[in-house]
Amino acid sequence: MKAIVCNDFGSISDLKLQEIEAPTPGKGEVLIKVLATGVNFPDGLLVQGLYQAKPACPFVPGMEFCGEVEALGEGVKHLKVGQRLIGSSKDFGGFAEKIVANAMMVLPITDDVPNTDAANLMCAHGTAHHALKQRARLKKGETLVVLGAAGGTGIAAVQIGKAMGARVIAACSSQEKLEMAKENGADELINYSDENLKDRIKELTKGKGADVVYDPVGGEAFAACSRSMARNGRLLVVGFASGSIPELPVNLTLVKEYSVIGVFWGSFVMHEPMIFMQNMQELFAWYREGAVRLQTDEVFPLSRTQDALAKVMNREVKGKVVVVPDALLD
Incomplete structure (x- = not known):
């Protein structure tokens, strides 16, 4: 699969689009085909080594995503293949065509929520x-x-x-x-x-x-x-x-x-996952009422993730930007 890889902490321009092995879901995990990934200021800090978390290099950045279930790991009963959902991963990995996430850290979404909105709602x-x-x-x-x-x-x-x-x-x-x-x-x-x-x-x-x-x-x-x-x-x-x-x-x-x-x-998501999920349910209720709306400034292909991050870090964004796998934009 294709993914944006941070081989060493440094400039955003050093990020590379690479072909890497697709992940496999373990016990309690789910493999997700990524449909869209939200781009956030902390993503830019992360790849420069300026964020609170410093994952071991090389790694795939990206904190929030919308996707479709492709495979279930052992013990996952509440999700099904083909189901659309949003999620986040403590190990990042969103700027890729596929991602593995903890099955308890994803939330199914309904058809009335577009992929770009869904990808940008969590963070x-x-x-x-x-x-x-x-x-x-x-x-x-x-x-x-x-x-x-x-x-x-x-x-x-x-x-x-x-x-x-x-x-x-x-x-x-x-x-x-x-x-x-x-x-x-x-x-x-x-x-x-x-x-x-x-x-x-x-x-x-x-x-x-x-x-x-x-x-x-x-x-x-x-x-x-x-x-x-x-x-x-x-x-x-x-x-x-x-x-x-x-x-x-x-x-x-x-x-x-x-x-x-x-x-x-x-830290909140990690330490209080049940309250986090309650918050997300309230956010979706506000979204459906129109009290919460997503402002998508621009959609970038995965291959231009560097440009998306640069736009965010330069504070040129009004609302949010989103990255979508190139194949889905063809």
Whole structure:
């Protein structure tokens, strides 16, 4: 089968499309023909050796996928050959024509969910959902500030924040991106390229500050939000798309009495798989109601996975991009 292989940690351009042996499902596993694979910021970090996890090289990257069951491993009774599903794998492997996954970490999907939507639903929306529901315990009527609100996980946070009843303030680096955030439900907009983020948050909250901040950006935006929190607020550390890991003057948390909370979706999925599955069921319900929508910016063939990752890492994506095996695009 064909797969994108990371032979050594390094530049995204070093990734190779190679012919490798197809995997075989073991006990409790399922072999899946990949139909589409979501492309996420952590994928780009992973191949550069900059992510929390560092798999042994060579390996096939790719965290989330939509596919069709091709073979069942020993003991797998709840799935059947030909069934369409979504999933993730702790060993990655999504940028390939086939993947083996734990049968308990995949979820059957119905025919009304397109492959591209399905492939992109788990990681970004799953992260935002876990962050706002389990980590922040976002309440109806609270004010949520979403940084990077036009990226895949930012749009997800805007949509899910609205579904949970919050007032959502979207912060982006351009007017074009803000318009996308508005189309996805944001109540208020801040262009932090032109406006002072801290002052605007204070102004829009009438001096109270944000109840919850969803931050996948880091850098200066985090620093501004750390000074813009309401009492009992929750500042969610989701990622560092800016490339800068900020430092926190912890005296701010003491004086303002707010919490800084880390969000690591991969750890959540591994340690709380049943709650993860409950979250996914709720996400699909919101999807069918139209409260959650997938914004697919571009579809790339598997052979151009490097280009897809570069687009994500350069923060040129509005929504998500997806990779599809070349044979399925012919």
